[in-house]
Amino acid sequence: MLRKISTLLLLALLCCCGSKNHQQRVALDPSWYPLDLEDKNAQLVGFSTEILQKISEKLPLAKIITDAHYLLEDLFQGKYEAVLSSFPPYNFNKDRFDFSESYLMLGPVIVVNKSSDISSIKQLKGKAIGVLSDANALLVELVPNVLIHQYTSKAQALEDITSGVLDAALIDILSAYAYCEDLYQDKLKVGSLPLTNEALRLITARDKNGSLIKAFNKEIHRLKQSGEYQKIIDKWGLPQKEIKK
Template sequence: MKKILLCIVTLFLVSCVEKTKPYSIAIDKSWYSLALNGVEANLNGFINDLLLEISKEKKIYFEIIDNNFDELPIDLKKKKYAAILSPMEPYNFNKAKYDFSKDIIKTGFVLMIAKEAKYKSLSNMLNKHVGYISDTGSVIFLQKYANIFEEPYISLPTMLDDIANGNIEGAILSIIPAYKYATDLYQNQLKTVEPPLNDQAIRLVTLKDQNQDLLNLFNASIAQMEKDNRLKELKKKWSLPH
């Protein structure tokens, strides 16, 4: 388990926080549970910038702990850190054990189609061919529609090329790489369909009824950054969906 102290390099802020105990937050920087397809560095850069902004705004600082995905909730339960940053879903059974912050960034799946296509949702794609990456679990969204032809892929670029070339009508992929491809390499050929197919998002997660001060500070900062568009600008900086 690697520990990294996130510091603000200004004498003023250091003097404000040097006597304050840091909030320890654990994160899996590989984002193993998300299908990011090489965009991990963008997400980590955004998270680092976000925590720096909150540090400056609230005059606090964080100890960032890099941990494995499967150990995050285990060590949180052992109180080895105050919180985790996680795409854990706020289902009722999770809410019984944890408290969740406001959404930081959406991480669910989205439908991607050709730029000129008019499809508004999967329900418009009956008898059409829709691709998915085999090991991401995204096929579950297609299984709801008996008349959509499921097309499994191993290679994401091959799948996107097939949409652009008209070999398939669409594909399901994680919103973060989908946004990057739609605004970069395939900006003239492909687009995403809003809203996402599920409500998964990265949030700050704490044990139930514990570290409420951290959760309140975090939520207040996110709300303010949404209000003044700083959160949107940070996402744009790192080529993330906003």
């Protein structure tokens, strides 16, 4: 009888210890749908993978590659515990999902001439502004006397700033820094922090894994405080201002 009890206690102890080391599966869609990243997908996959690897030194996480079509559906079916996604934390989405803090901001920024002092939406009053989406147009349409010009090409919008056709343009932060630090390094600059909360986040099903969200946030803070986050940002050539957001 004592031997049977001892065996049961041992099995319970092993199960308990095993659960602590159980890897939580985190899915990643390498297309980052619905983002239009042009040729930056690989950068974000590499960056996100390295962030997960660093966090996995403290938390047992396993990365799974999937595709956008099944990403959230399979999360609800329990095929993995979380996803890394740009899915927005709107109020109606929060009824179904829990969101971590951002680990990379992706919203639009204001791009201006090097000599400009524009750094906020309010300073666009009476200015000619280039936008590439209806969503970005909504950000500025209530600014008094603003002149909105719709574009389909980021390059053309930036070229029109240099020629004086535009005073500024709203461009996603990844593209803005890529252009301003390369082709337009002597002419244009990023004048603002991201204007929206678009970002990459860890997402779980609502009220299913709050402990993972909290632990993920804690580890992101740790990486930033230790300087490791900045090193990963630098390695993958991502915007420097994101860490100051």
